[in-house]
Amino acid sequence: MKRPRKKTVVVYGGTFDPPHSGHLMLLAAAARQLRPHRTLLLPAFRSPLKEEPSEDFSDRADMLRAAALAARVPAEISLFEKRRGRTTYTWQALEYFRGKYPGAGIYFLMGSDCLPGFAGWRRPERILASARLLVGRRVGFPAASVGGASPVFLKGIFPKVSSTFLRAELYRGDMPAAVPPAAARIIKERGLYLGSLRERVLSRLGPKRAEHTLACVRLACDIAAARGADIRSAAVAALVHDYAKELDPGKLERVCRSAGLAVPFLEETVRRAPQLLHAWVSAHLARRELGVDDPA
CATH class of the missing domain: 1.10.3210.10 (Hypothetical protein af1432)
Structure with a gap:
């Protein structure tokens, strides 16, 4: 008798200010390669690593939801950070999801450009204790192990899209091609x-x-x-x-x-x-x- 596949949950966090094609490409690749039972999109209420978001949580969540739906990426928005109403660190979110989905394999999706600075994140050891890193390679940031743990690398190379430069274009009144139509x-x-x-x-x-x-x-x-x-x-x-x-x-x-x-x-x-x-x-x-x- 074939054993049932272990449940997997992919968590993808970020400010999504704005959501862009780079986000969607990572999500689509994760869906193809892992076929997770659940993909959770986790917009930051207030990012510990970046300046205050330009737009409020509800607008960013709505943009992300619409973009994912239009791209047919099977994912849902998590309101975890909004309910907390304060800065949330990755380790706190992942420990919450590990408790919410006991027995599931939790994967934290990120680009390889985040790996060099990962050791400087708050409580990286607790991140790795709660989830396995699921990483999309980006040019100039090769595959690497983190804290003795081996991430799962997605197939292919993914573009590095700068949300900062997208916002600059939007402030000027331009609509960047990397911003999904939805x-x-x-x-x-x-x-x-x-x-x-x-x-x-x-x-x-x-x-x-x-x-x-x-x-x-x-x-x-x-x-x-x-x-x-x-x-x-x-x-x-x-x-x-x-x-x-x-x-x-x-x-x-x-x-x-x-x-x-x-x-x-x-x-x-x-x-x-x-x-x-x-x-x-x-x-x-x-x-x-x-x-x-x-x-x-």
Whole structure:
């Protein structure tokens, strides 16, 4: 009599900010090779390794669910981290799933680019005690053992897709090809990745000023990415920097005086170059009308 196959559960965690083709390729390969009984997608509520997610948990989970469904990847979203409502480490999640699925083989899916830094993760020994690593090879990051444990390597080579650079493209108003169509629809419908802010700002500007503003956003994102600065803050600052540029000088002066804006040499600026007041008025109106309170 043929013995029943041991149940297997694949856990794939990440910020998924946004979900992209690289995620789906790993998931599809894991489904083909392991044929798991269950695949759990674990969006981070707050990642211990990265900056605060650009979009909230619900939006990221919805994008991921839609992308996986459209790609026919058999997977389900786990709300474990959302229910905890705080930073969750991988070892904590895997110990939870090991308890929830007793007797099952738990596999933690990741790219080989994560292996070199794995020893620096929180409690790596407890990760390995709860699950076996299921790894997709990426160019430049060869197969390797981890802490004496031998990961299971998926067949093939998988692309390294940078979520950081995808977000930069989205902030600029572009839709990267690596973002699955199902996720792209949600981004557009909900105005994610500064989409709503961008629409409100550009609706106030003429065509040439709008074109200039988008060019500034692109440049700001490129500079921030090159220097390791916060790309979202750079994009927001570039978006609103000319928000009041097209107001007439009289209106600029009235806003400065009525709002008590601390403009250096206000009287001289009003007399000699009143259009320069747009910088202070843009910042003021961005806070008041758009809710932009980022000091950048």
